[in-house]
Amino acid sequence: MSVAxxxxxxxxxxxxxALLFAGAMLALIAYAxxxxxxxxxxxxxxxxxxxxxxxxxxxxxxxxxxxVSKMFAFKPSPLKVxxxxxxxxxxxxxxxxxxxxxxxxxxxxxxxxNAVNYAQARFDAPGKYQVICHEFCGLSHQDMVGExxxxx
Ligand code: CUA
Numbered sequence: 392m393s394v395a396x397x398x399x400x401x402x403x404x405x406x407x408x409a410l411l412f413a414g415a416m417l418a419l420i421a422y423a424x425x426x427x428x429x430x431x432x433x434x435x436x437x438x439x440x441x442x443x444x445x446x447x448x449x450x451x452x453x454x455x456x457x458x459v460s461k462m463f464a465f466k467p468s469p470l471k472v473x474x475x476x477x478x479x480x481x482x483x484x485x486x487x488x489x490x491x492x493x494x495x496x497x498x499x500x501x502x503x504x505n506a507v508n509y510a511q512a513r514f515d516a517p518g519k520y521q522v523i524c525h526e527f528c529g530l531s532h533q534d535m536v537g538e539x540x541x542x543x
Contacts, residue, residue: 434506440483441507446470454478458537460489460502462529465522465537473542474517482508490525493539501526517543 423429444459444466456478459466472478482491484502491500493512500508514520522537 434503435481435509438481438507438509440505441481442485446472452476456480458482458491458502459485460491460524460535461485462487463524463531463535465491465524465535468522468537469519470537470539471542472514472539475513475515476541477511477513478539480510480512482510487528488526489528489535490523492523492525494521494523496520499525514539514541517541 441457442459443457445457446467447455447457449455452473452475454472454476456467456470458480460482461484470478480491480498480500482500482502483506484504486504488504489502491502491508492498495516496512496514498510498512500510502508518541520539520541522539524532524535526532528535
């Protein structure tokens, strides 16, 4: 095709379709952020980084888990809570960046040194939930697994 022939119709159509699609995606992102309040999680700034992992019961059925990630474990683990519990997870790292995904929930955080991340989960089904590091963090990354035990 020479320049004199111009842009073929099909190319124009594909370009318009791609631009419309990109515009639709941007509109959906704006809708999710502005109307539904869904946004990329950020670090919490009102909690100081901590060095000790612990599970604190703050009320009946309500817990705060202060989780420290360190090559190649999560502390404390296993976390034991009764079924129906709501757990506020505060997560940090004592060394490098780790992942923190609780299987069977939508909790998926990054453990970042000198910062704290937050997520809340409710555990209605008893059983054992695996906590998986999903960020490559060293030679035993694949073994970095924690556990949450929800008792009946
Ligand atoms: Cu910790 Cu991978």
